Amino acid sequence: MIFLNKQIENSLINNGIFRKIEEQIGDVQFFFDYNYTIPDLVGYVLHIKAEDIKKKRDATQILLEYIVKNNLDDSNEEDRKSSEKIGILLLVPNGLVSMIIGTKGRQISNLIKDSGANIVVNQPIYKMLHRTVNIKGRPANVANAILSIQSIMEERYFEVSKVETEVRPLNTTLSLTQVNIEY
Numbered sequence: 001m002i003f004l005n006k007q008i009e010n011s012l013i014n015n016g017i018f019r020k021i022e023e024q025i026g027d028v029q030f031f032f033d034y035n036y037t038i039p040d041l042v043g044y045v046l047h048i049k050a051e052d053i054k055k056k057r058d059a060t061q062i063l064l065e066y067i068v069k070n071n072l073d074d075s076n077e078e079d080r081k082s083s084e085k086i087g088i089l090l091l092v093p094n095g096l097v098s099m100i101i102g103t104k105g106r107q108i109s110n111l112i113k114d115s116g117a118n119i120v121v122n123q124p125i126y127k128m129l130h131r132t133v134n135i136k137g138r139p140a141n142v143a144n145a146i147l148s149i150q151s152i153m154e155e156r157y158f159e160v161s162k163v164e165t166e167v168r169p170l171n172t173t174l175s176l177t178q179v180n181i182e183y
Contacts, residue, residue, distance in 0.1 A: 001036075001130070002091070003041065003046075003088070003089035003132065005041070005043040006043050008072045009032060011072050012067075017063065025050075025058055025059045025062070026055070028049065028050040028056065030048055031047050032044045032045065032046055032047075033046075036091075038089075038128070038132065041089075048063075053147060053154075056150070057144070057146070061139050061140055061142075064139035064143060065139040085136055085137055085138055086139055086142055087135070088134075088142060089133065089134055089135075090146055092130060092132075092149065093130055093131075093153075096152075099153065099156045099159075100133065100149055108121065111148050112145075114148065115142075115145035116137060116138070117135050117144065118134075119134070121133050122134060133149065
C-alpha cells in the first residue's frame with residue numbers, strides 16, 4: 001500500500017496512467033482505498049495487485065517515473081532537478097515492522113544498501129494498524145526497496161500472530177525510567 005497525495009491521485013486518474021501501465025505490464029491492477037486515512041495528510045492509499053511480484057515492481061517503477069517526470073511529487077525543486085528523486089510513504093502492518101527493521105537494524109541497513117534508496121520507518125501513529133515507511137530515491141531504487149519490503153512481508157507474514165495490531169497510547173505508569181548519575 002502506497003500513500004499518495006490527492007493531487008497525484010487526480011492526475012493519475014485523469015491521464016489514464018493505470019490503464020496504460022496495465023496494458024504495458026499485463027496482469028496488474030490498481031485501486032485506491034478512500035477509507036484509509038493518515039492523520040494530518042491529505043491523500044489516499046493506492047493498492048497495486050499482481051500475482052507476479054516482479055510485475056508489481058515494474059508497474060510501481062513506471063508509476064513512480066511518471067510522477068517524477070510530470071513533477072507531481074512533493075519533493076522540493078532542488079531534489080527534482082539534481083537527481084530526479086521521489087519520496088513515497090509505504091504502509092507496513094505494525095506486526096511486520098520488526099521484520100523490516102531486523103535485529104539491531106541489520107535488515108533495514110541491508111535494504112538501504114541493496115536498493116540504493118533512503119528508507120526510514122516512522123514512529124507509530126495512535127490507533128493506526130500500519131506504520132508509515134518513508135522511501136526516497138530514484139524511481140527504480142524506490143521500486144526495488146518496495147519489492148524487497150513486500151518480499152519480506154510475504155515471506156514472514158505467517159510468523160506473526162497479530163499482523164495488524166492497533167497502536168495504543170503509552171502507559172506512563174508502566175514505563176520505567178532509569179537515570180545513572182556518576183560523580
